[in-house]
Amino acid sequence: MSKKIVFMGTSNFAVPILKSLYQNGYPISVVYTQPPKKSNRGLKLNKSPINLFSEKSIFANCCVIVLACYLYST
Numbered sequence: 001m002s003k004k005i006v007f008m009g010t011s012n013f014a015v016p017i018l019k020s021l022y023q024n025g026y027p028i029s030v031v032y033t034q035p036p037k038k039s040n041r042g043l044k045l046n047k048s049p050i051n052l053f054s055e056k057s058i059f060a061n062c063c064v065i066v067l068a069c070y071l072y073s074t
Contacts, residue, residue, distance in 0.1 A: 004029040010048045018050060022057060 005028045031054050036045040
């Protein structure tokens with residue numbers, strides 16, 4: 001039985017880790033990351049570094065899921 005990896009990360013710190021797993025042939029089945037955020041002038045949507053790397057790399061049989069986190073206060 002082969003093991004599958006579920007990767008969760010957003011920052012630049014997580015990119016080399018995901019890249020190393022990918023280059024060493026580990027089976028990454030799902031990548032979770034934060035949704036794009038509005039920033040800079042014009043409030044353009046900027047994707048996370050993990051999202052950009054996942055789109056740039058060709059992950060066979062991999063799904064990139066963008067999480068939406070909502071905080072509710074009472």
